[in-house]
Amino acid sequence: xxxEELRKEILEEADKKVDEILSEARAKAEKMIKEAERQxxxxxxxxxxxxxxxxxxxxKSELAIARIEGKRLVYEKKWKxxxxxxxxxxxxxxxxxxDNRYFEETLPLYIFxxxxxxxxxxxxxxxxxxxHDMLKSKLKSIENIVSKKLGRKVKLILxxxxxxxxxxxxxxxxxxxxxxxxxxxAKLLDARGKLTADILDMLLR
Amino acid sequence: xxxxxxxxxxxLEIEKEAEEKIKKAREKAEKIIGExxxxxxxxxxxxxxxxxxxxxxxxxxxxxxxxAKIMDEYRKVADDLYSKGLGxxxxxxxxxxxxxxxxx
Numbered sequence: 295x296x297x298e299e300l301r302k303e304i305l306e307e308a309d310k311k312v313d314e315i316l317s318e319a320r321a322k323a324e325k326m327i328k329e330a331e332r333q334x335x336x337x338x339x340x341x342x343x344x345x346x347x348x349x350x351x352x353x354k355s356e357l358a359i360a361r362i363e364g365k366r367l368v369y370e371k372k373w374k375x376x377x378x379x380x381x382x383x384x385x386x387x388x389x390x391x392x393d394n395r396y397f398e399e400t401l402p403l404y405i406f407x408x409x410x411x412x413x414x415x416x417x418x419x420x421x422x423x424x425x426h427d428m429l430k431s432k433l434k435s436i437e438n439i440v441s442k443k444l445g446r447k448v449k450l451i452l453x454x455x456x457x458x459x460x461x462x463x464x465x466x467x468x469x470x471x472x473x474x475x476x477x478x479x480a481k482l483l484d485a486r487g488k489l490t491a492d493i494l495d496m497l498l499r
Numbered sequence: 500x501x502x503x504x505x506x507x508x509x510x511l512e513i514e515k516e517a518e519e520k521i522k523k524a525r526e527k528a529e530k531i532i533g534e535x536x537x538x539x540x541x542x543x544x545x546x547x548x549x550x551x552x553x554x555x556x557x558x559x560x561x562x563x564x565x566x567a568k569i570m571d572e573y574r575k576v577a578d579d580l581y582s583k584g585l586g587x588x589x590x591x592x593x594x595x596x597x598x599x600x601x602x603x
Contacts, residue, residue: 297506301513308517312524319528323535330539334546345551349558353565360566364573371577375584382592383599390600400600481599489595496591497584 375497380486384460387478391425391461397432401425401463402439404476408465409440409448411474416449420464423456429463 390396409417421429429436430452437450457464462477 297509300510304510304513304517305520308520311521315521315524315528316531319531323531326532326535326539327542330542334542337543337546338549341546341549342551342554345554346558349555349562353558353562356562356566357569360569361573364570364576367570367573367577368580371581371584375581375588378585379588379591379595382588383595386592386596387599390596395600403601478599485595485599489598493591493595496594497587498580 372494372497376490376493379493380482383482383485387461387482396461397428397436401429402436402443404463405436405450405465406440406443408463408474408476409444412465412467412472414467414472415447416451416468418451418453418466418468418470420453420455420457420466422459422461425461426452426456 390400405417405419419429419433433450433452437448440450441447451468459477460479460482462479462481464477465474466472
């Protein structure tokens with residue numbers, strides 16, 4: 295083999311090696327970039343999922359809060375109406391005291407109710423300043439009405455000291471140990487507690 | 500110098516030339532891989548920094564709209580309830596009075 299042939303052979307081998315080296319490097323480079331792109335897609339997908347998850351949670355929370363606030367608006371309007379109703383009830387009760395039925399029917403009924411509860415034959419009656427004199431003048435007739443209703447004789451004593459109630463009467467045993475509150479104030483409070491469900495039902499009907 | 504020595508020298512030069520080619524190829528290969536590594540890092544860096552401000556903005560606007568819609572609906576229900584209820588106040592007050600007074 296001559297020098298030229300040897301030269302050719304050596305350089306061909308070298309070129310072959312060069313191709314190998316460069317091919318390998320290009321393949322490795324391509325693989326590296328492809329892997330980076332794959333990871334990048336994964337990272338972006340993960341981030342997007344996280345952002346969407348966070349947005350969905352925020353949506354759920356904010357809309358739930360909106361519903362709570364909305365229900366509160368409805369609730370406030372309902373109670374505004376209930377307050378209006380009871381305001382009217384107070385006005386009507388106040389003007390009812392000018393009605394004859396107040397002394398002829400209502401007070402005797404309240405006193406009867408109170409004596410039944412206290413189970414005494416002698417009771418003390420306490421009323422407000424405005425009702426005091428009128429009740430004093432009608433005390434005997436009310437005593438008769440109540441005794442007749444109870445089927446036994448009762449004695450009604452009107453306390454000289456008026457009390458601060460809207461209307462109605464507070465009864466006590468003669469020893470002042472037991473009381474029965476038949477005032478408009480107590481009945482109003484009782485009505486508010488017992489009738490609210492009915493009232494709301496009537497409002498929504 | 501003898502012919503043999505000349506030929507040996509020539510062969511040595513050829514080997515040197517071949518080694519030089521391979522050395523340059525290796526250097527080029529390193530450069531190729533180095534650039535690929537930088538490119539890969541840049542791709543990953545860009546991914547890490549990716550934001551979704553457009554999606555967030557649109558979704559936020561949707562949430563605000565839905566929220567407002569819910570409030571409007573409840574506001575309407577509350578207002579309707581109130582205006583209808585006003586017409587019933589007197590009758591309900593009379594019902595309560597009847598219960599309190601127990602008067603026919």
